Amino acid sequence: MPPISDRTRLIAGATRRGQGRRPVNPPVERASTMLSDDPARMQDASDGPVYGLDGTSAARELRALLAQMEGGTDAFLVPSGLAAVTVPLTALLRPGDEVLTTDAVYGPTRRFLTRHLAARGITARFHPADASTEAVLTAITPRTRLLLIEAPASLTFEIADAPALAAACRERGVLTVMDNTWAAGLAFRPLAHGVDVSVQALTKYVGGHSDLLMGGIAAGAPSVLRAIANTIEDMGWHVSPDDAWLALRGVRTLPLRYEAQARSALTVAQWLKAQPEVADVLYPPLPGSVGHDLWRRDFDGAASLMGVVMKGGDTAAAHAFMRALSLFGMGYSWGGFESLTTHETPQLAHRQHAPDLSGQLLRLHVGLEDPADLIGDLEKGLKAWRALQDSNLQPSA
Ligand SMILES: *Cc1c(COP(=O)(O)O)cnc(C)c1O
Numbered sequence: 001m002p003p004i005s006d007r008t009r010l011i012a013g014a015t016r017r018g019q020g021r022r023p024v025n026p027p028v029e030r031a032s033t034m035l036s037d038d039p040a041r042m043q044d045a046s047d048g049p050v051y052g053l054d055g056t057s058a059a060r061e062l063r064a065l066l067a068q069m070e071g072g073t074d075a076f077l078v079p080s081g082l083a084a085v086t087v088p089l090t091a092l093l094r095p096g097d098e099v100l101t102t103d104a105v106y107g108p109t110r111r112f113l114t115r116h117l118a119a120r121g122i123t124a125r126f127h128p129a130d131a132s133t134e135a136v137l138t139a140i141t142p143r144t145r146l147l148l149i150e151a152p153a154s155l156t157f158e159i160a161d162a163p164a165l166a167a168a169c170r171e172r173g174v175l176t177v178m179d180n181t182w183a184a185g186l187a188f189r190p191l192a193h194g195v196d197v198s199v200q201a202l203t204k205y206v207g208g209h210s211d212l213l214m215g216g217i218a219a220g221a222p223s224v225l226r227a228i229a230n231t232i233e234d235m236g237w238h239v240s241p242d243d244a245w246l247a248l249r250g251v252r253t254l255p256l257r258y259e260a261q262a263r264s265a266l267t268v269a270q271w272l273k274a275q276p277e278v279a280d281v282l283y284p285p286l287p288g289s290v291g292h293d294l295w296r297r298d299f300d301g302a303a304s305l306m307g308v309v310m311k312g313g314d315t316a317a318a319h320a321f322m323r324a325l326s327l328f329g330m331g332y333s334w335g336g337f338e339s340l341t342t343h344e345t346p347q348l349a350h351r352q353h354a355p356d357l358s359g360q361l362l363r364l365h366v367g368l369e370d371p372a373d374l375i376g377d378l379e380k381g382l383k384a385w386r387a388l389q390d391s392n393l394q395p396s397a
Contacts, residue, residue: 081201084215095121104153187301204335282307
């Protein structure tokens with residue numbers, strides 16, 4: 001039998017037989033205390049969770065689906081996508097170790113590396129976002145314990161050769177952790193490509209409705225899983241039953257939403273690329289874009305998030321563009337049903353090697369709206385952008 005597709009697998013768990021009459025979805029079980037009938041069995045995990053921190057049914061089902069989707073032997077839930085990055089690093093690094101990552105790493109991850117880990121004797125080093133595989137491997141030193149891969153990288157969407165990096169790191173005894181948020185656990189399978197730990201912000205596409213924060217961590221090796229489980233236990237992390245329930249609801253429709261949003265995003269990206277005000281569209285599925293070749297080789301799907309590099313312009317023009325839109329909300333995060341925009345040029349100042357872009361950098365997240373309507377909205381944005389460019393050309397009165 002061919003392997004069952006994600007679309008089917010993420011739903012089939014809900015209709016499993018042999019569990020008696022029940023609702024399709026598990027109830028929301030809010031609990032700190034779990035009661036037992038027998039003092040001798042109060043610690044027996046085979047009777048179900050012993051305490052609320054062990055997670056109730058929605059969280060357990062979500063964990064199992066996440067482990068299957070990522071091809072891990074187990075998966076964990078933590079309170080945010082950021083925690084999904086910080087937990088494995090905390091679990092796997094020790095004072096004196098070095099961690100290597102891309103200069104285009106997600107901003108709060110960079111802050112964790114340079115503030116929290118640095119204060120605990122762990123050094124972070126950043127390779128240029130467009131470094132070749134050889135250049136990344138050359139940056140590994142005898143103290144490098146872990147390579148953190150994020151591909152596509154935040155804001156500028158460079159794609160690292162994760163399979164080659166994972167194989168070379170394994171040979172050198174360097175662990176690999178990949179932030180797989182853009183692929184949503186669907187479009188790329190880090191563990192199948194030799195990466196040790198795959199993490200994602202379930203906040204984004206799995207939640208899918210901009211109403212919860214959660215992170216997922218999946219791994220295969222027992223020693224790695226044990227270290228992560230211990231850290232979660234030691235830190236006391238937990239996700240709320242209501243959030244786990246919402247994320248479980250989200251995961252049933254994840255493949256369909258993800259595919260539909262990617263289709264619309266490509267339509268929008270192609271249109272934008274043809275506009276005279278736009279210098280470049282950073283969207284790996286778009287032929288000619290940064291990351292396109294490795295995306296074609298390794299990914300079988302795409303997020304609906306892209307960078308739009310304008311020709312020149314300034315903050316005022318970027319803000320005028322954003323103000324003129326009515327279908328794109330102004331807000332952080334992505335992966336929900338709604339389209340969003342942000343102005344990202346100021347973020348690039350945190351990098352050691354600033355990318356050489358020919359103008360302002362905007363970020364678009366394409367939601368589930370009709371892409372023709374989104375393009376109509378973007379036309380209004382470009383009109384406002386042009387108006388500001390034109391008025392800059394007028395001699396001041
Ligand atoms: C959003 C995001 C996170 C963090 O997710 P939160 O749930 O918002 O903490 C981590 N990594 C990447 C690449 C992200 O885009």
